[in-house]
Amino acid sequence: MTAILEVKNLSKSFGGIKAVQDVSFDLMEGELLALIGPNGAGKSTCFNMLMGQLPPNSGSILFDGKELVGLPTRKIWQYGVGRTFQITATYPTMTVIENVQTALLSFHQRSFNFFSRAKTSYLDEAAELLSLVGMADQADRPAAVLAYGDLKRLELAIALSNAPRLLLMDEPTAGMAPSERIELMALAGRIVEERGLSILFTEHDMDVVFAHSHRIMVLNRGELIASGSVEEIRANPRVQEVYLGGGSVFADEGAS
Amino acid sequence: MGVLVAELLAGLANAAALFLVASGLSLIFGVTRIVNFAHGSFYMLGAFIGYSAMQVLPGAIGFWAATLVAAVAVGLIGVIVEFLVLRQVYKAPELFQLVATFGVILVIQDLALLVWGPEDLLGPRAPGLKGVVHILGEPVPSYDLALIGITPFVLLVLWYLISRTRVGILVRAATQDREMVGALGVNQAWLFTGVFFLGSLLAGLGGALQLPKGGADLLMDFNILASVFVVVVIGGMGSIPGAFIAAVLISVLNVFGVKFIPQSTLVLMFIVMAVVLLIRPYGLLGREEAPGEHGQVGDPEQPISPLQSTGKLVVAGILVVLALFPIFDSPFLLVLMTDVIIVSLFAVSLHFMLSLGGLVSFGHAAFFGGGAYAAALLVHYVDTPMSLALLMAPLLAGFLALIIGWFCIRLTGVYFAMLTLAFAQLVWSVVFQWGEVTGGDDGIVNIWPAAWASSTTVYYYLTLVIGVGGIILMRHVAHSPFGYSVRASRDSILRAEATGINTKRIQWVTIAFAGAMAGLAGGLFVFSKGSVFPTELEIAKSFDALIMVFLGGVKTLSGPIVGASSLTIVQDFLSRFEYWRLALGLLIILIVILAPEGLVGSARKLGNRIGLGRSEGPGT
Amino acid sequence: MKLKTVLATVLAATTFAASATFSFAEDTIKIGDMNSYKRLPAFTIPYKNGVDLAVEEINASGGVLGKQIEIVSRDDQGKPGEAVKIAEEMFTSDGVVMISGSLFSHVGLALSSYAGQKKRLYLAAEPLADALVWQKGNRYTFRLRPSTNMQAAMLAEQAVKTGAKKWATIAPNYAYGKDAVAAFKSELTKLDPExxxxxxxxxxxxxxxxxxxxxxxxxxxxxxxxxVTFGGDLAKFVREGTLRGLFEDRTVLGLLTGEPEYLDPLKDEAPVGWIVTGYPWYAIEDPAHKKFVAAYEAKWDDYPRVGSLVGYTTMLSIAEAIKKAGSTDTEELVEAFKGLELDTPAGPITYRSQDHQSTLGAYVGTISLDEGKGVMVDWSYKDGANYQPTDEEVKKLRPAE
Structure with missing residues (x-):
C-alpha cells in the first residue's frame, strides 16, 4: 500500500495559542482513517489546513506527491480531494440534483459556460451519485426542505462529484439519529471499497469510530498522542486519560 | 496660524450636524439592520419643526427649548413610521425595508411642502450667540464654538446610554447578535421602536441645530443623505464613535479640500470612503458582518427552472401583444412602452447581480449611465452609426463594471453596496466635472436614431427586439452553468470553493455581465431620448432600479420586470396630479405592507396557499 | 402565476394608454406647460401663477383666433428623460400646439433637442444656458429669459465702474455656475484688460x-x-461671510441675488451694498407693470417674483405669436416667432430672428435694507437688446439650419 496523503510537521497557532503542533501522519490508499480528540483538540483546524482554508504556519501536506500547502481550496479539489463539513454546506435554493450538477459542472470546468442548459447537463452522472447515497427519490426537492440526515448524504454526493481519491469528512454523522449514523458510515465504508478512495474523518461518536475505521489517530491539545488500530487505541492509557480519565468512556457516545 | 485654527474650527463645527444624523442612522442600522433612506427626511423635519418652534418660543431659552422640541417631535415621528410601516416588514427579505423607507421619503417631501410651503426658510440665529469670538486674530462665529462643544457632549451621553444602562446593553447585544436579544427575554419589537425613537431624535436634533448656520428647505433630505451614509460607512456601520471620527474626518478634510482643490467638493468624501473601505473593509471601527444574508433572509428562494411549454406560450403571447401595440396608433403609448422595456432591462440586470449573485449594488446607475454616455460620446465625437454605438454601449459599460467590480468584490454585504455607491458617484462626478468632453451637466444632445429607425414605431420595435432579447439572454444565462455557479457562490461560498468554483471570479464576471446589460439599456435610452445628462448616473437612478427589483419581488425572476413596468406606468399616471409624490409614497408603503415579498413573490405565495402552486414550498 | 401577473400588468398598461389617446373635439388651443414643480417649487410655483394669470386675461379678452387657450401642465420632475416623454405625450395625445416652460438647463436642452428632431415648437421660458440658443440652437427652439451671458455682461459693466482689479469668484459647481463665471471673466476682461x-x-x-x-x-x-450662488447656498454664504468679515471693504457683485426668490428669504440679513441683477417689482412705476402687479396680487394674494413675470410674459408671447401666425401650424408659428414684437410688463421685447433669443432684459441695482427686508435701490432696467452678440458672432455660434 502506498500513502495517498503525507502530512509532515504541520503546525498552526492563533495569536500564541498553538492549535496544531507538529502533526505528522500518512494516509494509505483505500484507508478509512479516523481523527478523534476532545473538543478544541485541533481537529477542525487540521481539516481546514488540509483543504486549504487555513494556511499552516509550517509543515507540508503532500497529496499524491504534490504539495498542497499554499493552494486555494478549489485547486485542492481539482487535484481530487472532496470534503464534507461539520455543519452542512449545500445550496438551499437549488434542488437536490442541481446541487450535484453544479459540482459536476465545476469538475468538468464549465462553471463559466454562459450558453448551455445546466438543467440537462450531467443528469445521468448526478442521478448515479444520488442513487449511490440513496437520495435518488428526492432528486427534485429543494435542498432547503431536506431533513438534516438527507443533507449530510447530499453533501456526500456533492463531495464525490469530482471522483476524488481522498475524502475529508468533518463529523459526518453529527446531528443524525443513531440508526442514520450507522447507515451513513456503512455507506462510506462501501464507497471506500468500491471506488478505492481514502477517507479521513473526524467523529465524536465512538461507536461509529470503532465500528467503521481501519485506523484511528488521537489528537489532544494540538498534538497527535496516539495512532493505531481500534484495539490499540482502546488499550492506550494516554488516550483513556484524555477521555475523562479512562474507564469505559468509549462506550459513552457523548464523549465530549 | 490663526487662519489654520479658524479653518479647523469651521470643519469641527460642520461635523456636528453630520455626526448627529449619522449616529442616529448607525444606531438604527446596528440594531435593526434597516438601511433607513428616510433618515435625511427626519433631518429635514427637524429643521422645519425647529424653525416653527423658534417662531413661537422667544429668547435664548426658547431657542434651545425649540431645538429639543424639534428633536423629540422627530423622534416621535420616527416611532410612528416604525410602528405603522417598518414593524410590518421586519420579516421581509433584507433590504426590502429600504423600499418602505423610500416611500416614507416621498410622503414626507410632499407633506413638508404642504405644511411649510415652497420657499426656503432662513434659520433664526441663536440668541446670545450671534457674534464672533476672535481667536488668534481670526473671527470665529460663537455658535460654531457652541456646536463644537455640543457634539462631544452628545457623544458622551450616547456612550453612557449604551455602555452604562440596561437598555444600552440590550442595544449592544442586538447589534452583535439579534437572536440573543430574544433569548434574553426582551421584547424585540419595543427595543426596535426605542432605537428608532433615539435614532430619529438624533436626526431631528441635527436638523434643528444647524438652523443658525443655514435654514430649512425641501432639498435638505437628499442633500445630506449621501454624506451621512458615507460617514456611517467610514466609521463602521453600527459604531457611534466611528461615526464621530468619520464626521470630523470628512468635515475637516472638506475644509482643506475647498481651499486647495475648490472643484473637489463633489467627490472628495466618496474618494475617502473608497480608500477607507479598501484598506479597512468594515470601516474604521466596524466589525465584520455576519456572513451569508445577501438578501436571503426569510424563506429561501425557491429553485428556479426554465419555462415549461405553458410558460413559453404565455411569454410568446405577451410578445405578440407587445408587437401589436403600434395598431393603437398612439405614439405616446409606444414611447411609454419603450421606456418600460428599457427600464425593465435595467431592473433585470440589477436583479441578476443582486438576487442571483447576492451582490447588492447601490450604484447600478454607473453602468446604465456609462452605457448611455459611451453611445452618446461615440456618436458625438466620431459619428459612430447607431447600430455600432448600441453594440459598444454594453461592451464599454461591461468594461467599466470590470474595473469597478475588481475593487468591490473584496467586500461583502452592505459594505459592498456602499463601495458600489462610491464608485458610481466617482463616475458621476467625472462626467459632471469634465465638461470639455462630456458636456458636464449640460449633457450631450442631438443623439437621435439612424434615419431608418427614427420613427417612433420602428424605434419601438428595435427596443422591443434588443430589450426583450437582453432580458431573455439574462434568463438564459441564469439557467446556464454560469448561472448555477453564480447562485452557488451566493448560497455557500464555502461549498462552492470546496467544489472548485472560483467564487470571486464568478462574482467579478457577474458584475461585468450585469453591468454590460445595464449599459445596453443605457444605449437604448440615449437614442430614445435624443440626449443624455448626468442625471442618468445619479444615486436616484440607482435607487429607482433597487425599488423596482424589490417591489416586484427580489426572489423571483419575473419580479424585476413586473416591478419596473408597474412602477413606470403608475408613476407616469400619478405624476399628472399635484401631490403625486404623496400618492406614490403611500402606494409604495401599502405594497410593501401587503406584499412583503414583492408583487410577484407575494402573489405566488398566495397562489401556493390556495393550491395553484406547482413547486414544493419550504416546510412541506 | 407570475406570468399571469406580467400579463395583467401589460394589459392594464394597454388599456390605460389606449384610453389616453382618445382626445375630444378641438374647441380650444392647447399649450403644453412643463416645469420642475416639485423639485424647485419656490421658483416654479410663482412661474405657474404668472402663466395662469396671463391665460385668464387672454381668454377674458376673447382668446386667440376665436378660441380659448387651455394649459396642459405637468411636472417634469427635473429629469430630462421624463420631460422628453411628457413632451411626446403632450403633442401626440393631448394635442398641444407647442410646449413651453422648464427651469433647469439640462431639461431645457433635452426639450430643445427633441423639438429640433421632431420639428415641434418649444419656447424655453427660464433655462439660462447660453448653448440653448447658440451652439445647440435649432429652428424650433426660442427662449424668453435673458441668458447667463447677457446677465453677466450687465454686471461686468458695473464691475468696471468699481475700479476693482483683483477678483475672486464663487459659483455653484455645475454648468450654469461655470457659464456665468466664464462669461463674466470674458466680458470684464474685454472692458478692462488689467x-x-x-x-x-x-x-x-x-x-x-x-x-x-x-x-x-x-x-x-x-x-x-x-x-453666482443662489437659494439655500446664498443664505449660508451671506451669513458666514458677514460673520467672518469677508464682505468688509470689498465690492461684491451678485448674479440673480436681487431676485425676490433669493433675496426675500434673507430678510434683514440681505447683504447691503451688493450690486446685483434682480427684480424690484415694488419700485417699477411703468403703468403696464403696475397693472400686472395689481392683477397678480388680486388673483394670488401674493406679490410677483421673477418667475411670475417670466411665466406671464411666456404666455403673452405665445398668444401674440399665434395671432401673428393666424394659425397653430408649427412651421407658421416658427416664422411668427422670428422677429415677434410685443409689449410686456417689463417693456417692449423682440424675439431675434438670428438666434431666437428675446430681448427681455434685467434689472441691475444695489441691495439696501428697507424695514427689515432687502430691496434693490438705484436700479435701472437694462434692455437685453444691448447685451447680445452681433449677427456675425451669432453665425459663428449657431449651427446652420
Missing part, C-alpha cells in the same frame, strides 16, 4: 460648505467678489 482673477471657488449646488468657502476666499484677499 483685471486679474485670483481665486475661483466651486461649492456643490445646494451643498455649500459656507464656512470653508468663506475662509478660502478670505485667504485669497481679493478686492472684489463675483457671486
Amino acid at each position: 483685471v486679474e482673477f485670483i481665486a475661483e471657488q466651486w461649492p456643490g449646488l445646494f451643498k455649500i460648505d459656507a464656512a470653508a468657502e468663506v475662509q478660502a476666499l478670505k485667504a485669497a484677499e481679493p478686492d472684489a467678489i463675483f457671486n
Whole structure:
C-alpha cells in the first residue's frame, strides 16, 4: 500500500495559542482513517489546513506527491480531494440534483459556460451519485426542505462529484439519529471499497469510530498522542486519560 | 496660524450636524439592520419643526427649548413610521425595508411642502450667540464654538446610554447578535421602536441645530443623505464613535479640500470612503458582518427552472401583444412602452447581480449611465452609426463594471453596496466635472436614431427586439452553468470553493455581465431620448432600479420586470396630479405592507396557499 | 402565476394608454406647460401663477383666433428623460400646439433637442444656458429669459465702474455656475484688460460648505467678489461671510441675488451694498407693470417674483405669436416667432430672428435694507437688446439650419 496523503510537521497557532503542533501522519490508499480528540483538540483546524482554508504556519501536506500547502481550496479539489463539513454546506435554493450538477459542472470546468442548459447537463452522472447515497427519490426537492440526515448524504454526493481519491469528512454523522449514523458510515465504508478512495474523518461518536475505521489517530491539545488500530487505541492509557480519565468512556457516545 | 485654527474650527463645527444624523442612522442600522433612506427626511423635519418652534418660543431659552422640541417631535415621528410601516416588514427579505423607507421619503417631501410651503426658510440665529469670538486674530462665529462643544457632549451621553444602562446593553447585544436579544427575554419589537425613537431624535436634533448656520428647505433630505451614509460607512456601520471620527474626518478634510482643490467638493468624501473601505473593509471601527444574508433572509428562494411549454406560450403571447401595440396608433403609448422595456432591462440586470449573485449594488446607475454616455460620446465625437454605438454601449459599460467590480468584490454585504455607491458617484462626478468632453451637466444632445429607425414605431420595435432579447439572454444565462455557479457562490461560498468554483471570479464576471446589460439599456435610452445628462448616473437612478427589483419581488425572476413596468406606468399616471409624490409614497408603503415579498413573490405565495402552486414550498 | 401577473400588468398598461389617446373635439388651443414643480417649487410655483394669470386675461379678452387657450401642465420632475416623454405625450395625445416652460438647463436642452428632431415648437421660458440658443440652437427652439451671458455682461459693466482689479469668484459647481463665471471673466476682461482673477471657488449646488468657502476666499484677499450662488447656498454664504468679515471693504457683485426668490428669504440679513441683477417689482412705476402687479396680487394674494413675470410674459408671447401666425401650424408659428414684437410688463421685447433669443432684459441695482427686508435701490432696467452678440458672432455660434 502506498500513502495517498503525507502530512509532515504541520503546525498552526492563533495569536500564541498553538492549535496544531507538529502533526505528522500518512494516509494509505483505500484507508478509512479516523481523527478523534476532545473538543478544541485541533481537529477542525487540521481539516481546514488540509483543504486549504487555513494556511499552516509550517509543515507540508503532500497529496499524491504534490504539495498542497499554499493552494486555494478549489485547486485542492481539482487535484481530487472532496470534503464534507461539520455543519452542512449545500445550496438551499437549488434542488437536490442541481446541487450535484453544479459540482459536476465545476469538475468538468464549465462553471463559466454562459450558453448551455445546466438543467440537462450531467443528469445521468448526478442521478448515479444520488442513487449511490440513496437520495435518488428526492432528486427534485429543494435542498432547503431536506431533513438534516438527507443533507449530510447530499453533501456526500456533492463531495464525490469530482471522483476524488481522498475524502475529508468533518463529523459526518453529527446531528443524525443513531440508526442514520450507522447507515451513513456503512455507506462510506462501501464507497471506500468500491471506488478505492481514502477517507479521513473526524467523529465524536465512538461507536461509529470503532465500528467503521481501519485506523484511528488521537489528537489532544494540538498534538497527535496516539495512532493505531481500534484495539490499540482502546488499550492506550494516554488516550483513556484524555477521555475523562479512562474507564469505559468509549462506550459513552457523548464523549465530549 | 490663526487662519489654520479658524479653518479647523469651521470643519469641527460642520461635523456636528453630520455626526448627529449619522449616529442616529448607525444606531438604527446596528440594531435593526434597516438601511433607513428616510433618515435625511427626519433631518429635514427637524429643521422645519425647529424653525416653527423658534417662531413661537422667544429668547435664548426658547431657542434651545425649540431645538429639543424639534428633536423629540422627530423622534416621535420616527416611532410612528416604525410602528405603522417598518414593524410590518421586519420579516421581509433584507433590504426590502429600504423600499418602505423610500416611500416614507416621498410622503414626507410632499407633506413638508404642504405644511411649510415652497420657499426656503432662513434659520433664526441663536440668541446670545450671534457674534464672533476672535481667536488668534481670526473671527470665529460663537455658535460654531457652541456646536463644537455640543457634539462631544452628545457623544458622551450616547456612550453612557449604551455602555452604562440596561437598555444600552440590550442595544449592544442586538447589534452583535439579534437572536440573543430574544433569548434574553426582551421584547424585540419595543427595543426596535426605542432605537428608532433615539435614532430619529438624533436626526431631528441635527436638523434643528444647524438652523443658525443655514435654514430649512425641501432639498435638505437628499442633500445630506449621501454624506451621512458615507460617514456611517467610514466609521463602521453600527459604531457611534466611528461615526464621530468619520464626521470630523470628512468635515475637516472638506475644509482643506475647498481651499486647495475648490472643484473637489463633489467627490472628495466618496474618494475617502473608497480608500477607507479598501484598506479597512468594515470601516474604521466596524466589525465584520455576519456572513451569508445577501438578501436571503426569510424563506429561501425557491429553485428556479426554465419555462415549461405553458410558460413559453404565455411569454410568446405577451410578445405578440407587445408587437401589436403600434395598431393603437398612439405614439405616446409606444414611447411609454419603450421606456418600460428599457427600464425593465435595467431592473433585470440589477436583479441578476443582486438576487442571483447576492451582490447588492447601490450604484447600478454607473453602468446604465456609462452605457448611455459611451453611445452618446461615440456618436458625438466620431459619428459612430447607431447600430455600432448600441453594440459598444454594453461592451464599454461591461468594461467599466470590470474595473469597478475588481475593487468591490473584496467586500461583502452592505459594505459592498456602499463601495458600489462610491464608485458610481466617482463616475458621476467625472462626467459632471469634465465638461470639455462630456458636456458636464449640460449633457450631450442631438443623439437621435439612424434615419431608418427614427420613427417612433420602428424605434419601438428595435427596443422591443434588443430589450426583450437582453432580458431573455439574462434568463438564459441564469439557467446556464454560469448561472448555477453564480447562485452557488451566493448560497455557500464555502461549498462552492470546496467544489472548485472560483467564487470571486464568478462574482467579478457577474458584475461585468450585469453591468454590460445595464449599459445596453443605457444605449437604448440615449437614442430614445435624443440626449443624455448626468442625471442618468445619479444615486436616484440607482435607487429607482433597487425599488423596482424589490417591489416586484427580489426572489423571483419575473419580479424585476413586473416591478419596473408597474412602477413606470403608475408613476407616469400619478405624476399628472399635484401631490403625486404623496400618492406614490403611500402606494409604495401599502405594497410593501401587503406584499412583503414583492408583487410577484407575494402573489405566488398566495397562489401556493390556495393550491395553484406547482413547486414544493419550504416546510412541506 | 407570475406570468399571469406580467400579463395583467401589460394589459392594464394597454388599456390605460389606449384610453389616453382618445382626445375630444378641438374647441380650444392647447399649450403644453412643463416645469420642475416639485423639485424647485419656490421658483416654479410663482412661474405657474404668472402663466395662469396671463391665460385668464387672454381668454377674458376673447382668446386667440376665436378660441380659448387651455394649459396642459405637468411636472417634469427635473429629469430630462421624463420631460422628453411628457413632451411626446403632450403633442401626440393631448394635442398641444407647442410646449413651453422648464427651469433647469439640462431639461431645457433635452426639450430643445427633441423639438429640433421632431420639428415641434418649444419656447424655453427660464433655462439660462447660453448653448440653448447658440451652439445647440435649432429652428424650433426660442427662449424668453435673458441668458447667463447677457446677465453677466450687465454686471461686468458695473464691475468696471468699481475700479476693482483683483477678483475672486464663487459659483455653484455645475454648468450654469461655470457659464456665468466664464462669461463674466470674458466680458470684464474685454472692458478692462488689467483685471486679474485670483481665486475661483466651486461649492456643490445646494451643498455649500459656507464656512470653508468663506475662509478660502478670505485667504485669497481679493478686492472684489463675483457671486453666482443662489437659494439655500446664498443664505449660508451671506451669513458666514458677514460673520467672518469677508464682505468688509470689498465690492461684491451678485448674479440673480436681487431676485425676490433669493433675496426675500434673507430678510434683514440681505447683504447691503451688493450690486446685483434682480427684480424690484415694488419700485417699477411703468403703468403696464403696475397693472400686472395689481392683477397678480388680486388673483394670488401674493406679490410677483421673477418667475411670475417670466411665466406671464411666456404666455403673452405665445398668444401674440399665434395671432401673428393666424394659425397653430408649427412651421407658421416658427416664422411668427422670428422677429415677434410685443409689449410686456417689463417693456417692449423682440424675439431675434438670428438666434431666437428675446430681448427681455434685467434689472441691475444695489441691495439696501428697507424695514427689515432687502430691496434693490438705484436700479435701472437694462434692455437685453444691448447685451447680445452681433449677427456675425451669432453665425459663428449657431449651427446652420
